[in-house]
Amino acid sequence: MSSHTDKPRCAVIGYGKVGSVLSKALVEKGYPLEGVVSRSLTRDPWLESLRIPMKFDLSELPDDLDFVILSVRDKQIINLTASIVKRGGFKKETVVAHTAGAVTAEILNLVRAVGALPLAWHPMQTFVGGEGAELLQGITFGIDGDVKAVEIGERIAADLGGVPYRVPPDKREVYHLAAVVACNLMAGLVSMAIKLLNDAGMDDDQVQKTLSPLIVKTAQNIAAKGLPHAISGPLRRGDDLTILAHKSILEKFPEVWQVYRQLSLEIMERLANREVSDRLITLLENNPR
Numbered sequence: 001m002s003s004h005t006d007k008p009r010c011a012v013i014g015y016g017k018v019g020s021v022l023s024k025a026l027v028e029k030g031y032p033l034e035g036v037v038s039r040s041l042t043r044d045p046w047l048e049s050l051r052i053p054m055k056f057d058l059s060e061l062p063d064d065l066d067f068v069i070l071s072v073r074d075k076q077i078i079n080l081t082a083s084i085v086k087r088g089g090f091k092k093e094t095v096v097a098h099t100a101g102a103v104t105a106e107i108l109n110l111v112r113a114v115g116a117l118p119l120a121w122h123p124m125q126t127f128v129g130g131e132g133a134e135l136l137q138g139i140t141f142g143i144d145g146d147v148k149a150v151e152i153g154e155r156i157a158a159d160l161g162g163v164p165y166r167v168p169p170d171k172r173e174v175y176h177l178a179a180v181v182a183c184n185l186m187a188g189l190v191s192m193a194i195k196l197l198n199d200a201g202m203d204d205d206q207v208q209k210t211l212s213p214l215i216v217k218t219a220q221n222i223a224a225k226g227l228p229h230a231i232s233g234p235l236r237r238g239d240d241l242t243i244l245a246h247k248s249i250l251e252k253f254p255e256v257w258q259v260y261r262q263l264s265l266e267i268m269e270r271l272a273n274r275e276v277s278d279r280l281i282t283l284l285e286n287n288p289r
């Protein structure tokens with residue numbers, strides 16, 4: 001622990017989209033951030049203003065760190081683990097945490113050989129670059145690893161505004177898949193909506209203006225009210241004629257039809273209105289002519 005504070009002495013290896021937000025959050029909460037490692041970034045005004053050292057290699061980090069975050073791309077984690085082992089680790093019981101969603105702490109297994117404690121410490125949030133520490137408020141940190149590492153990881157996650165959640169290691173992939181479906185695939189849905197508005201003659205600028213408030217409000221409603229309360233539209237109303245019209249248009253967009261059909265069935269299951277859903281399921285059963 002640091003001599004100035006009882007908070008763990010930290011370092012962040014991989015100062016990209018996730019690493020930069022975690023760095024800001026750690027500093028904001030008073031954690032001693034002893035350095036960040038980046039192979040290509042040479043300058044960062046925020047780090048410079050706080051005199052946080054930027055290193056090129058992990059061997060340049062101090063040895064007495066308590067909590068080392070590996071926020072590198074998933075496929076880099078194994079190489080980094082090997083580098084940590086090669087340098088003899090940090091001090092005994094340094095927690096080495098990766099931020100990947102899809103893999104457990106076992107990917108860091110090798111660091112046990114040098115007395116370090118592996119931790120999977122995944123912030124379930126979308127990071128696209130340039131964000132601040134507030135992005136972590138209220139988000140789930142999916143955690144697994146060695147008992148002591150988990151306890152430390154939980155404390156730090158909560159301190160940064162997150163909500164720690166222990167993910168059973170055998171459920172890690174399905175846990176991560178849920179994040180991909182809710183976040184990344186939503187972009188796929190929006191891409192389909194863009195195609196349809198382009199077909200209606202709208203240019204990209206107008207498409208962005210048109211879809212943004214709708215997407216934001218839909219997400220807010222889902223967040224505030226949950227399902228099925230946040231569902232509106234023809235499925236909620238049992239509006240057969242509109243659905244038939246959509247089906248006819250989607251002859252031209254067979255890839256959209258596949259998604260429209262499947263997601264409509266999913267929504268009807270949530271709405272659980274037997275009378276309406278039996279009728280609508282018949283409409284959705286067959287492909288457009």
Ligand SMILES: NC(=O)c1ccc[n+]([C@@H]2O[C@H](COP(=O)([O-])OP(=O)(O)OC[C@H]3O[C@@H](n4cnc5c(N)ncnc54)[C@H](OP(=O)(O)O)[C@@H]3O)[C@@H](O)[C@H]2O)c1
Pocket residue numbers: 013014015016017018019037038039040041070071072073074076080099100101122123124125126127128
């Ligand atoms: N983005 C998200 O929404 C999100 C959400 C949750 C979790 N995650 C996870 O967080 C991790 C990082 O994702 P990201 O989106 O932040 O990726 P990213 O923006 O590409 O950042 C990764 C950073 O790691 C650096 N790096 C790679 N190898 C390195 C090494 N050996 N030493 C030092 N730096 C190294 C890269 O820079 P150089 O190549 O210049 O070194 C890059 O800046 C991944 O495991 C990802 O699955 C991402």
